[in-house]
Amino acid sequence: MEFALFCTIVDILLLLLALCSPCKFIQSPMDFRPLSFLQSTNTSSLDFGRIKFNSPAAVLRPQSPKEISLLLSFLSASSFSKVTVAARGAGHSIHGQAQALDGVVIEMDSLPSNISIHKGTEFSPSYADVSGGALWIELLEEGLKFGLAPRSWTDYLYLSIGGTLSNGGISGQTFKYGPQISNVLQLDVVTGKGDQVACSPTENSELFYAVLGGLGQFGIITRARILLQDAPQKVKWVRAFYDDFNTFIDDQELLVAMPNVVDYVEGFMLLNEQSLQSSSLAFPSHLEFNREFYSKSSHNVYFCIEFAIHDYQAKSTNVEQVVTEISRKMSYIPSHFYSVEVSYFDFLNRVRGEEVHLRSRGLWEVPHPWLNMFVPKSGIKDFKDLLLNNIxxxxxxxxxxxxxxxxxxxxxxxxxxxxDAGEAGEEVVYTVGVLRSANPATCSAQCLNDILLCHRRVAQAASSPRIGAKQYLPHHLSQSHWQHHFGRRWDQFMARKAQFDPRHILGQGIILPGTKAPRP
Incomplete structure (x- = not known):
């Protein structure tokens, strides 16, 4: 770290410590250690990806939004050299998006969660007011005490409210209710200028929409009002397997065209026996797969659809019959159709079991070179071929x-x-997540770098006009790539940046005019 920049950060912290007595919320400059120590022990330089380790100069653990406001107001109004600030929720980023090299990381989990559930009436919806640093699992647990739950989820619930709302928040319910950012009624935000602002679709709407999916570029979400609905008691969870890609996607599109009866739809590409077993960890039944799925001499690619139907235990609804009627319309491998009934909580928290299993094998805290893409329907077959040609x-x-x-x-x-929807106005977009793990015991640093280069090639080819894909949880290495990512919305993005964070204090790794590109 350059000595001048270090002194700048220390000066800022000393001033803030003087203004905010008692000084409980900013890491003391006396606690700083050499860079190598921070990289190995400081969680603020670590994320789920374990690919980048950008150490901050300081860490803010605020007890209230006001303390975040004070920091950003001071930085925005000061004549100091540019200092980058990043908000960190659960640290589930892949490419260091919640890190701040030589800057300040705000640990959002220190804010009191204070989840407040409001049951709706005939004329008003149910909702929850919750801190931006709280986790979705905490909101689920609190909401279920009232028989309520959010409508839209992520697959993994140990993520922060503010973190997923800054990106989108997607899972198998997205086709029915939209992403999590489409299920927000109101936000409290601290802008890059330090202003504390309440916003909604009708109040300060430009900031409201800018922050949702805004990659942390315009403000920090300190509180969100999340739309709730009645929670079912049980879930009928179904899995069907395929050996033909076209049939697989046709049946997925059949299911998402039935939102009145189907509540969740996801799918998997099964590349080998390991991915088959990994996808089955959360499914609580013995699947008894036939041996023809995988053998030593066979590397066939199979596909799996899973869908779910909420069971509210209403006497007028026969969930088994609904599943039977749906399955008759599908074209899966006849011998590979499985269903099980689980509690609503266990279904939503299904990935937790996979986490526990991987932790027990020492395979959770390893590098995760993930690639997440949105692919238009017209390009999904080409994308599948592109992926299989590169892995x-x-x-x-x-x-x-x-x-x-x-x-x-x-x-x-x-x-x-x-x-883009294209001339045909395509309604269907595919979510693709290449969720790889790089076990250090079998994948060296060069192996990890090769995977990252492979994903970069795939992403670049997929973003060409032939396929027209966009990255989800995007990561780009140049301003031109970011401009291409936002496309015709780049001017809107820059106008919002100028309005809410004119000093470019808020980070997330986006290369803007006048900023320095990060190391690959």
Whole structure:
């Protein structure tokens, strides 16, 4: 770290410590250690990806939004050299998006969660007011005490409210209810200028929509009002397997066209036996797969659809019959159709079991070179071929998610970016997640770098006009790539940046005019 920049940060902290007595919320400059120590022990330089380790000069653990406001107001108004600030929720970023090299990381989990549930009436919806640093699992647990829950989820619930709302928040419910950013009624935000602002679709709406899916570029979400609905008691969870890609996607699109009866749809590409077993960890039944799925001499690619139907235990609804009627319309491998009934909580928290299993094997806290893409329907077959041409199914470790979402469930006012609809006005967009793990015991540093280069090639080829894909949880290495990512919305993005964070204090790794590109 350059000595001048270090002194700048120390000066800022000393002033803030003097203004905010008692000084409980900013890490003392006396606690700083050499860079190597921070990289190995400081969680603020670490994320789930374990690919980048950008150490901050200081860490803020605020007890209230006012303390965040004070920091950003001071930095915005000061004549100091540019200092980058990043908000860190659960640290589930992949490419260091919540890190701040030589800057300040704000640890959002220190804010009191104070989850408040409001049960609706005939004329008003149910909702929850919750801190931006709280986790979705905490909101689920509190909401279920009132028989309520959010409508839209992520697959993994140990993520922060503010973190997923800054990106989108997607899962198998997205086709029906839209992403999490489409299920927000109100936000409290601290802008890059330090202003504390309450915003909604009707009040300070430009900031409201800018922050949702805004990659942390315009403000820090300190509180959100999340739309709730009645929670079911049980879930009927179904899995069907395929050996033909076209049939697989046709059946997925069949399911998402039935939102009145189907509540959740996701799909997987199964590249080998390991990915088959990994995808089955959360499914609580013995699947008894036939041996023809995988053998020593076979590296066939199979596909799996899982869908779910909420069971409110109403006497007028026979969930088994609904599943039977749906399955008759599908074209899966006849011998590979499985269903199980689980509690609503266990279904939503299904990935937790996979986490516990991987932790027990020492495979959770390893590098995760993930690639997440939104692919238009017209390009999904080409994308599948592109992916299989660039990876080796025989030694692939991880999962490949692939499932459809619907464009009209996304609010176009938000900052989130989907592929263009094209001349045909395509409604269906596919979510693809290449969720790889790099076990250090079998994958060296060069191996990890090769995976990252592979994903970069795939992402670049997929973003060409032939396929027209966009990255989700984007990561780009140049301003031109960011401009291409936002496309015709780049001017809107820059106008919002100038309005809410004119000093470019808020980070997330986006290369803007006048900023320095990060190291690859």
């Amino acid at each position: 080796s199914p025989s030694d692939f470790e991880g999962l490949v998610l692939m499932y459809p979402i619907l464009r009209d469930k996304w609010d176009t006012n938000s900052s989130a970016v989907l592929p």
